[in-house]
Amino acid sequence: MPDLRKDPVSGRWVIIATERAMRPNDFKIEPHAPLSADVFCPFCEGNEDKTPPEIMAYREKGSYANKKGWRVRVVPNKFPALKIEGGLNKQGVGIYDTMSGVGAHEVIIESPLHITSLTEMSIWQVEEILWTYRDRMIDLKKDKRFIYGLLFKNVGRAAGASLEHSHSQLIVTPIVPITVIHEMEGSEVFYKYRGRCLFCDMVRQELATDARIVMEGKNFIAFTPYASRFPFEIWILSKTHASHFENIQKLEVEELAKILQKTILKLEACLTYPPYNYIIHTTPFTYGEIEYYHWHIEIIPRLTNIAGFEWGSGFYINTVTPETAAEFLRNANIQNNNEDMKL
Amino acid sequence: MPDLRKDPVSGRWVIIATERAMRPNDFKIEPHAPLSADVFCPFCEGNEDKTPPEIMAYREKGSYANKKGWRVRVVPNKFPALKIEGGLNKQGVGIYDTMSGVGAHEVIIESPLHITSLTEMSIWQVEEILWTYRDRMIDLKKDKRFIYGLLFKNVGRAAGASLEHSHSQLIVTPIVPITVIHEMEGSEVFYKYRGRCLFCDMVRQELATDARIVMEGKNFIAFTPYASRFPFEIWILSKTHASHFENIQKLEVEELAKILQKTILKLEACLTYPPYNYIIHTTPFTYGEIEYYHWHIEIIPRLTNIAGFEWGSGFYINTVTPETAAEFLRNANIQNNNEDMKL
Numbered sequence: 121m122p123d124l125r126k127d128p129v130s131g132r133w134v135i136i137a138t139e140r141a142m143r144p145n146d147f148k149i150e151p152h153a154p155l156s157a158d159v160f161c162p163f164c165e166g167n168e169d170k171t172p173p174e175i176m177a178y179r180e181k182g183s184y185a186n187k188k189g190w191r192v193r194v195v196p197n198k199f200p201a202l203k204i205e206g207g208l209n210k211q212g213v214g215i216y217d218t219m220s221g222v223g224a225h226e227v228i229i230e231s232p233l234h235i236t237s238l239t240e241m242s243i244w245q246v247e248e249i250l251w252t253y254r255d256r257m258i259d260l261k262k263d264k265r266f267i268y269g270l271l272f273k274n275v276g277r278a279a280g281a282s283l284e285h286s287h288s289q290l291i292v293t294p295i296v297p298i299t300v301i302h303e304m305e306g307s308e309v310f311y312k313y314r315g316r317c318l319f320c321d322m323v324r325q326e327l328a329t330d331a332r333i334v335m336e337g338k339n340f341i342a343f344t345p346y347a348s349r350f351p352f353e354i355w356i357l358s359k360t361h362a363s364h365f366e367n368i369q370k371l372e373v374e375e376l377a378k379i380l381q382k383t384i385l386k387l388e389a390c391l392t393y394p395p396y397n398y399i400i401h402t403t404p405f406t407y408g409e410i411e412y413y414h415w416h417i418e419i420i421p422r423l424t425n426i427a428g429f430e431w432g433s434g435f436y437i438n439t440v441t442p443e444t445a446a447e448f449l450r451n452a453n454i455q456n457n458n459e460d461m462k463l
Numbered sequence: 464m465p466d467l468r469k470d471p472v473s474g475r476w477v478i479i480a481t482e483r484a485m486r487p488n489d490f491k492i493e494p495h496a497p498l499s500a501d502v503f504c505p506f507c508e509g510n511e512d513k514t515p516p517e518i519m520a521y522r523e524k525g526s527y528a529n530k531k532g533w534r535v536r537v538v539p540n541k542f543p544a545l546k547i548e549g550g551l552n553k554q555g556v557g558i559y560d561t562m563s564g565v566g567a568h569e570v571i572i573e574s575p576l577h578i579t580s581l582t583e584m585s586i587w588q589v590e591e592i593l594w595t596y597r598d599r600m601i602d603l604k605k606d607k608r609f610i611y612g613l614l615f616k617n618v619g620r621a622a623g624a625s626l627e628h629s630h631s632q633l634i635v636t637p638i639v640p641i642t643v644i645h646e647m648e649g650s651e652v653f654y655k656y657r658g659r660c661l662f663c664d665m666v667r668q669e670l671a672t673d674a675r676i677v678m679e680g681k682n683f684i685a686f687t688p689y690a691s692r693f694p695f696e697i698w699i700l701s702k703t704h705a706s707h708f709e710n711i712q713k714l715e716v717e718e719l720a721k722i723l724q725k726t727i728l729k730l731e732a733c734l735t736y737p738p739y740n741y742i743i744h745t746t747p748f749t750y751g752e753i754e755y756y757h758w759h760i761e762i763i764p765r766l767t768n769i770a771g772f773e774w775g776s777g778f779y780i781n782t783v784t785p786e787t788a789a790e791f792l793r794n795a796n797i798q799n800n801n802e803d804m805k806l
Contacts (some may be wrong), residue, residue: 121546122564124638132641135544135564201478203464203782214668215661216689221465221478259556280770295467297776298475318558326555348558392778396775410662420774427623429632431740433613433640
């Protein structure tokens, strides 16, 4: 009998169709493209003039903007979804509402070398990527036109990536995205009823149950959520309450870098370099510290097509139970001779 | 400057990125597979024993169940997402909620011949498909465990179809899908504020504006919605208020068959047989006639990949304005020497 499970955050139901459960190697995966050193890459060191001028970079002392010598580099997206200049110009069009597409669309180039995965980097590089995320959020938050910053990563063509060189993106919008509105509404209802943060409760229950834990550190857990929409979906949550990603502490950055890299290493080991997205869900700029919403990272391997049923209903059919996925991920044979990766 | 537009039904915002607007032939489309008569197809006439036993069929007089002689045939999905037998067994698991995956998952085989598109059928066949949709909804509605019936069609592998033989599916669930909950909430808020049905207002405004109309009949319009998530997204709405699809009138079925077939013919002409989904959004079984929600069909061509941004935010970047798409669709050169298709 399939199992229906409700995600307490969004209110969304998921069908866990255990009877047609698949093993990880049943997925026909188009792995993300191998290194192709002969194809021109605008993100590689030496090609700085092929991107729009940089917004910021972590660079070696004495090196110059838009020249060699950077470690992480942030540039505007060459084909931005939103434009940085101009007013919001909010207006009605009959029953409809519109505003100008004002916002920011930045690309975080994660390495001067042409590497395609976070897992090929040293841990200090992953830390610097997280610091870049934080610095850009804090900078863009100052602009009163902007309400929300969405940090995400697309890996592999099936996950929407058009370049293989490891990179993330930040889109800053003048509205709160509908998914975040629904998540905040769901967790506020829980908070009003129970007087506790839903995500903090989730951490406690997951640690007590243990069946869905992929990894546990001092400050973070990685787990497969109870109502996983997708096979091998993984969330990373901080164990203590925190509403805003950008208020992360230095010691937490160090641990998060390890747990993120190790989680993706496990995913790559289980699923042979799957295409995936990760997205940081955090509280809008316009809110101070709040008790009911808790920032987190959602990692979504892109193994299956979304069909009409999912589009029409917003509920998902998942053929791998999160408990099975967690077990595979826990047991994944990762080469861990890197002392840095010890949690 | 890109344009941000809000869908008044769901509250979802869409970025219309006009500056990187694409023409229809810019889309790299994997057209749905051509006829492959030599591949075994369990949906073809003569292979009735290769599907689970039929639930119902429209058949020639004197023909027998699970034998030749049918025109439309409904069978249980061989790999159902939900099972018809058993109780709901609702329960809590700590902070989580679960119930048994009880429901129906049926396949509507639309023709005894191996054809792959609604547009290759006679109009009476499309009408019979709509009658089948209605009959199955009315039958399943009697079961008090079931709350919602979702009718949808996947065409092409990229849209989630695993067989090319023209078919639709019906999934009946013991809960209201989250998308429908959000749509009903959005339109109820509008109704409380304005005292009118949002969808009826939409029909009036679209007819007055004219820029997004694809086709108009006596009872229905097909149009590209103001906040289209996807290039060439099309909605079909009845011009008079109706909350439940299954209460459709006979004259309306006749017109809807024409408008649906002609819309898809136009889509196929503009985009060279794109993969697509359509979904019927209707009111849950447990509601009587309501004033604020209005059933409709959403047609979604599957031209682009969904990337991390869309997953994380629930808002969409669309590179073709609905006004441009509607113009292309209106002007599509369809062979219309079929008198039947006159609206």
